[in-house]
Amino acid sequence: MNNGFKTGFLWGGATAANQCEGAYNEDGKGLSTQDVMPQGIMGPITEVPTEDNMKLVGIDFYHRYQEDIKLFAEMGFKVFRLSIAWSRIFPKGDEMEPNELGLEFYDKVFDECLKHGIEPLVTISHYETPLHLAKAYDGWRNRKMIGFFENYVRTIFTRYKDKVKYWLTFNEINTLLHAPFMSGGIMTPKEELSKQDLYQAIHHELVASALATKIGHEIMPDAKIGCMVIALPIYPLTPHPDDIIKMMATDRSNLLFSDIHVRGQYPSYAKRLFEENNVHIHMEPGDEEILKHTVDFISFSYYSSACETADQDKKASQGNILLGTKNPYLKASEWGWQIDPQGLRYVLNTLYDRYQKPLFIVENGLGAVDELVEGPDGRKTVMDDYRIQYLNDHLVQIREAIHDGVDVMGYTTWGCIDLVSASTAELKKRYGFIYVDRHDDGSGTLKRYKKKSFEWYKEVIATNGESL
Ligand code: BG6
DSSP states (O other): OOOOOOTTOEEEEEOOHHHHOOOTTSTTOOOBGGGGOTTOTTSOOOSSOOTTOGGGTTTOHHHHHHHHHHHHHHHTOSEEEEEOOHHHHSSSSSOSSOOHHHHHHHHHHHHHHHHTTOEEEEEEESSOOBHHHHHHHOGGGSTHHHHHHHHHHHHHHHHHTTTOOEEEEETTGGGTTTOHHHHHOOOSOGGGOOHHHHHHHHHHHHHHHHHHHHHHHHHOTTOEEEEEEEOOOEEESSSOHHHHHHHHHHHHHHHHHHHHHHHSSOOTHHHHHHHHTTOOOOOOTTHHHHHTOOOSEEEEEOSOOEEEOSOGGGOOEESSSSOEEOOTTOOBOTTSOBOOHHHHHHHHHHHHHHHOSOEEEEEOOOOBOOOOEEOTTSSEEOOOHHHHHHHHHHHHHHHHHHHHTOOEEEEEEETSBOOOOTTTOOSSSBOOSEEEOOOTTSOSOOOEEEOHHHHHHHHHHHTTTTTO
């Protein structure tokens, strides 16, 4: 068997604007939902940005992007996934004219990537709706959001059409059901939202995503536009048929999103799902036509698998934003996320069997507490063998999936440079190949240090995976 990874495989790393840029109010940027979420998903929403919010400074990527991209280039990155902060381009979200300084910032970032031969892979909306849209419209519950989003995507596609070829519409679009404020800018408290409210908001996002794909293909005929979902393979906790049926239902509630993006229509199983939850999607004339603008590829994050059971007494949550029952055969990270490299092979195969479209793993990695120590050469570093092990194990399974016949476009590790966590808003949960000296009490020099995994990943990329 050959090595598996094709020539031109897109190796790289991933970030999101709100978790690394900082500069939350510089150069005309408006506030985003993340600026008022100092404790992450479970915490309170504050009236105004508060000093304890680590994202206000992030890792100061806004001022240090040149140094950071140079380090990515040193590792040999072919692609760098980043997101555009919507509120840098449209500070309130509903104005017609963009903020030129915001546009200029991303021009500089993309130029820097291209200078180093790195393709930018851009997430258009990564968990940061302009705060004004959340407050004045209740975010994606309001159909007007489609128009604001259309204006935003037209602006960025037109501006960056010669610099960016790979685009993703909404980060982890299947999380809106679970984290409506972070994922959909919906101010109404989750407990007060009905399934009807949530699925209608999802419909608005799905139409907006398909519309972006349509507009993107018109403005940039050579661009590749993908959807982005959390991939969470679901195993039955037992072979009991009740568990199998429960697993099927949970699986479908996640797959609904990629099904629509890839097939251009609601799947047949949606009818029963909606009936049982008393959901009636309000479609405007033309929505069905717009949904037919399907994606070029499917991208996803993968951190964990989960089990499903019909037995309420056996449910025990673990995982990322989508929670599932613990698997008795798997170990977990320090944050309790279960580690399952083979689950990645499995999910690659199931998605490819289902869609026969190229797949892109745009997030995967281990959040861990790292310790800066003196390395063998006397320089400060982190001896993160645990991270190397995690990533190596997952890449081996990607190679297996490629041998199984799956078309994999690329792989970007999450948080290739340490950044602020999305779920808990801490910096002590680190994912990077590059350590950033900043701590949850706000202290630190922001200096960057290469971890042991930096050299490991450099070798993986240089050998196109032979070194695994
Ligand atoms: C994904 C998000 O859910 O997981 C990222 O797209 C996030 O924004 C990543 O950072 C890891 O989660 P966390 O909570 O450890 O930051």
